Amino acid sequence: MAATAAGVGLRGIGHTFGNGHTVLRDIELDILPGELVAILGPSGCGKSTLLKLVAGLETPTAGEVLVDGRAVRGIDDRCAVVFQEPRLLPWRDLAGNVALGLPKGVGRGSGRQIVGHWLDVVGLEGFHRHRPRQVSGGMAQRAALARALVREPGVLLLDEPFAALDALTRLRMQDLLAEVQRGAGTTVLLVTHDVDEALHLADRVVLLDTQPPVAGATVATVLDVPWLRPRDRAYPELAVLRADLLERLGVPRPTPAEETTP
Amino acid sequence: MTGRAALGASGASRSGGRRSARLGRLAAGLVVPLIALAAWQAAAGAGVFTPSQLPAPSAVLAAVAELVRRGELWQHVAISGQRVLLGFAAGASVGLVSGAAVGLYAPVRALLAPSIAALRAVPSLAWVPLLVLWLGIAEGPKIVLVAIGAFFPVYTTVSAALAHVDPHLVEAGRAYGLRGLGLLTRIQLPYAAPAVFAGLRLGLAQGWLFLVAAELIASSMGLGFLLIDSQNTGRTDILLLSILLLALLGKTADALLGLLSRFLAGAT
Numbered sequence: 001m002a003a004t005a006a007g008v009g010l011r012g013i014g015h016t017f018g019n020g021h022t023v024l025r026d027i028e029l030d031i032l033p034g035e036l037v038a039i040l041g042p043s044g045c046g047k048s049t050l051l052k053l054v055a056g057l058e059t060p061t062a063g064e065v066l067v068d069g070r071a072v073r074g075i076d077d078r079c080a081v082v083f084q085e086p087r088l089l090p091w092r093d094l095a096g097n098v099a100l101g102l103p104k105g106v107g108r109g110s111g112r113q114i115v116g117h118w119l120d121v122v123g124l125e126g127f128h129r130h131r132p133r134q135v136s137g138g139m140a141q142r143a144a145l146a147r148a149l150v151r152e153p154g155v156l157l158l159d160e161p162f163a164a165l166d167a168l169t170r171l172r173m174q175d176l177l178a179e180v181q182r183g184a185g186t187t188v189l190l191v192t193h194d195v196d197e198a199l200h201l202a203d204r205v206v207l208l209d210t211q212p213p214v215a216g217a218t219v220a221t222v223l224d225v226p227w228l229r230p231r232d233r234a235y236p237e238l239a240v241l242r243a244d245l246l247e248r249l250g251v252p253r254p255t256p257a258e259e260t261t262p
Numbered sequence: 263m264t265g266r267a268a269l270g271a272s273g274a275s276r277s278g279g280r281r282s283a284r285l286g287r288l289a290a291g292l293v294v295p296l297i298a299l300a301a302w303q304a305a306a307g308a309g310v311f312t313p314s315q316l317p318a319p320s321a322v323l324a325a326v327a328e329l330v331r332r333g334e335l336w337q338h339v340a341i342s343g344q345r346v347l348l349g350f351a352a353g354a355s356v357g358l359v360s361g362a363a364v365g366l367y368a369p370v371r372a373l374l375a376p377s378i379a380a381l382r383a384v385p386s387l388a389w390v391p392l393l394v395l396w397l398g399i400a401e402g403p404k405i406v407l408v409a410i411g412a413f414f415p416v417y418t419t420v421s422a423a424l425a426h427v428d429p430h431l432v433e434a435g436r437a438y439g440l441r442g443l444g445l446l447t448r449i450q451l452p453y454a455a456p457a458v459f460a461g462l463r464l465g466l467a468q469g470w471l472f473l474v475a476a477e478l479i480a481s482s483m484g485l486g487f488l489l490i491d492s493q494n495t496g497r498t499d500i501l502l503l504s505i506l507l508l509a510l511l512g513k514t515a516d517a518l519l520g521l522l523s524r525f526l527a528g529a530t
């Protein structure tokens with residue numbers, strides 16, 4: 001891996017869209033190089049928007065994003081994004097699509113080799129020459145992940161990358177991500193709806209939420225997940241954190257049966 | 263390995279199937295012209311029309327031979343072809359560039375789109391007197407008229423197609439470092455390519471339409487001239503021949519453009 005992990009600093013980030021809709025406000029967060037941070041929050045609270053701000057696809061209306069200590073201005077080539085949808089070019093095969101992610105200045109031959117390597121890593125060996133519409137949605141999303149990985153990014157931005165996968169493939173891809181992250185040491189921002197996914201993968205879980213009279217979501221809770229990866233999914237301590245997170249997300253603990261019986 | 267081999271074999275048979283399907287489509291396309299030819303022959307033979315109203319196919323063949331002998335056939339075809347080619351090249355180029363500018367840049371759209379729409383509303387033949395006044399009666403006005411005809415369909419389809427490129431794909435392209443020309447050639451143009459080629463084919467067809475209009479009005483050569491001249495001299499055989507030639511040349515040009523689009527689609 002050529003690129004070294006970069007830290008991310010969010011300094012008082014706020015974002016209001018052109019139509020006057022305030023989505024994010026006062027976000028303060030420091031993400032260490034090599035850290036894997038999961039971002040949880042209700043639908044529509046601005047998680048995708050936050051990733052776009054870090055990637056430089058949008059400019060925050062307040063505050064500043066720092067990558068590796070330097071402010072993000074415009075598209076930042078230290079970051080690579082996997083969007084909520086695969087967003088593959090239908091006229092290129094999977095290899096051609098993944099090649100789009102190659103950093104500038106990689107030769108044709110070595111580029112092809114890198115592309116082939118990462119396609120195999122995400123489990124798409126034998127599908128390099130397939131067009132996006134010839135593969136399943138889950139396979140397309142894995143190709144999108146490979147497109148980001150060939151960039152060897154300092155910061156990997158993942159927007160619910162596994163939401164469209166079937167349950168088993170999702171578990172496999174989570175383990176793959178953990179492995180890639182361990183191997184490359186890349187900083188990862190992972191937006192997810194899946195509390196278990198967050199707890200399985202993240203060093204810290206950040207909860208975004210709104211406090212109703214004030215418009216815009218902000219950091220409501222930051223939770224440390226202090227166990228080393230790879231983690232056992234059946235780890236009992238995780239269950240406690242899980243119940244806590246779910247409660248904060250508005251899913252209350254089931255009341256024990258003894259209490260309801262008179 | 264066996265799986266890969268089986269895949270290759272099925273691929274080969276599929277391309278064989280595709281070829282025979284294409285031949286079948288070609289044959290199906292010839293059915294109606296052959297029926298029309300038979301009906302024409304029958305009508306001419308039965309004496310429904312006088313020979314000066316409807317000459318037999320053989321008479322038209324004889325007219326071909328006559329024009330070839332006089333060395334005129336090639337001349338008419340060549341000059342018409344040249345006018346369409348030059349006019350189409352000019353009109354389509356301007357249409358592509360202005361369509362791209364209007365489709366991609368909102369300020370250019372605000373500036374140019376209404377005026378071009380107003381110009382398009384002018385019936386094409388209304389330009390003829392002005393063109394003759396400014397450019398005389400040589401090649402200039404004919405080529406310009408063909409260019410006008412080719413411009414509008416190309417401009418309209420290209421601007422619409424480029425304005426409606428999937429914003430998700432454009433954003434993905436930007437996220438992976440594409441800007442300006444790179445974004446245009448890697449994302450926007452390939453996305454819009456089918457519509458762009460449909461526009462080019464429409465423009466070419468309209469180019470032929472305007473060619474005949476131009477040659478009918480003021481010319482001493484070309485297929486449009488042949489049409490009006492044969493009408494004046496009562497040579498219905500040559501008149502029919504001109505119509506057949508226009509159909510044949512128009513279809514050939516369209517097929518060549520279709521081949522080019524398929525070649526380019528394979529290249530991306």
Ligand SMILES: Nc1ncnc2c1ncn2[C@@H]1O[C@H](COP(=O)(O)OP(=O)(O)OP(=O)(O)O)[C@@H](O)[C@H]1O
Pocket residue numbers: 017018019021023041042043044045046047048049050084
């Ligand atoms: N370009 C835009 N212009 C105006 N509003 C926008 C724009 N993009 C997003 N929004 C609004 O911003 C809010 C947050 O959107 P965002 O996609 O960031 O939410 P999210 O947390 O990712 O939601 P989900 O979990 O459903 O993916 C939404 O209310 C959305 O309607």
Ligand SMILES: [Mg+2]
Pocket residue numbers: 047048049084159
């Ligand atoms: Mg989202």
